[in-house]
Amino acid sequence: MKPASFNYHAPRSVDEAVALLAEFGPQDGRVLAGGQSLVPTMAFRMARPTHLIDINGIAELARLTVDGDRLSIGACVRHAAFDSDTVKGATGDLLRKVVHNIAHYPIRTRGTFCGSVANADPASEWCCVMAALDGIAVLRSQRETRRVPAADFNQGVMMTDLQEDEMVVACELPLLPEGTRSGFVEFSRRKGDFAIAMALVAYRLENGLIVEPRVAVGGAEPHARRIAEAEDALRGQAPGADVFAAAAEVAAQVVDPMEDINNTAAYRRGLVRTLTERALESAA
Ligand SMILES: Cc1cc2nc3c(=O)[nH]c(=O)nc-3n(C[C@H](O)[C@H](O)[C@H](O)COP(=O)(O)OP(=O)(O)OC[C@H]3O[C@@H](n4cnc5c(N)ncnc54)[C@H](O)[C@@H]3O)c2cc1C
Numbered sequence: 001m002k003p004a005s006f007n008y009h010a011p012r013s014v015d016e017a018v019a020l021l022a023e024f025g026p027q028d029g030r031v032l033a034g035g036q037s038l039v040p041t042m043a044f045r046m047a048r049p050t051h052l053i054d055i056n057g058i059a060e061l062a063r064l065t066v067d068g069d070r071l072s073i074g075a076c077v078r079h080a081a082f083d084s085d086t087v088k089g090a091t092g093d094l095l096r097k098v099v100h101n102i103a104h105y106p107i108r109t110r111g112t113f114c115g116s117v118a119n120a121d122p123a124s125e126w127c128c129v130m131a132a133l134d135g136i137a138v139l140r141s142q143r144e145t146r147r148v149p150a151a152d153f154n155q156g157v158m159m160t161d162l163q164e165d166e167m168v169v170a171c172e173l174p175l176l177p178e179g180t181r182s183g184f185v186e187f188s189r190r191k192g193d194f195a196i197a198m199a200l201v202a203y204r205l206e207n208g209l210i211v212e213p214r215v216a217v218g219g220a221e222p223h224a225r226r227i228a229e230a231e232d233a234l235r236g237q238a239p240g241a242d243v244f245a246a247a248a249e250v251a252a253q254v255v256d257p258m259e260d261i262n263n264t265a266a267y268r269r270g271l272v273r274t275l276t277e278r279a280l281e282s283a284a
Helices: 014-027 038-043 079-083 089-099 113-119 125-132 228-234 241-254 265-283
Strands: 007-009 029-032 051-054 064-067 070-074 136-140 145-149 154-156 167-174 181-187 197-206 209-218
Touching: 007 014, 014 029, 014 051, 014 167, 029 038, 070 113, 079 089, 079 113, 089 125, 089 181, 089 197, 113 125, 113 167, 125 154, 125 167, 125 181, 125 197, 125 209, 181 265, 197 265, 209 228, 209 241, 209 265, 228 241, 241 265
Parallel strands: 007 051, 029 051
Antiparallel strands: 064 070, 070 167, 136 145, 136 167, 181 197, 197 209
């Protein structure tokens, strides 16, 4: 099928884009970023936006910059940007481990980090990264600029705090301290498919003991989130198979997994246990 007809706008600045959103957002106007989620749903006519606001011509949104202790990812930065060593240090290492799990290479050259965050698929790898690292979504409208922590931004399956006249202009991630170890593992039936579940872990060692543990699970619940109980099971422990297995068991017990036609909640719970343990093992 072909998309239903729509009006196309190509703003050259963020000010112009938010002015268009203020006017057309309430009339089902939508931002077009990489188009890798929006265009297929338009082709199937599951989405019929009346106005598309294409942000790809806004040069300032293509920036990937380090700003103090934060990495700022502009709204037009593609997934593929994280395949290179552009981002240094522990955060860059983690992003490189994650990125090749997203879709296929051609999709990664168009799809954007911020588009994934705005789209809020439960199985979005970048939403899992945002949750794990306490990332911040920077939202702009004509009214204001808001900085919303990932834990508040994500509200359910493809539901966020984004208002109809707002756009995500950037996502910010902390630069993890030197020496941070990280692991990311997901499971999907075929390479490139959306994952059924995923686990992301990060921690540092001080005097041989785990400090600043982060454990996040995606794909299993309506949105990715940190699992504080599993982090508590790691904090202050020496890394090892028994500790990892215990933390993974805690994660499996506290999640409230979704069910769908192919996957029971029990199956997803089992995946959370296995993937969390493997992510911890790979980080060690
Ligand atoms: C075959 C296939 C496999 C895929 N597999 C995966 C996968 O494994 N993991 C994964 O995470 N994704 C996957 N994707 C989706 C892909 O990663 C998309 O790129 C991503 O979900 C959306 O980013 P985008 O830039 O393409 O957004 P678009 O498709 O342009 O937009 C998606 C939605 O977000 C809104 N939006 C986009 N950017 C903004 C913004 N800056 N401000 C406000 N709203 C915005 C749009 O209005 C729209 O509603 C897959 C896609 C395909 C086609």
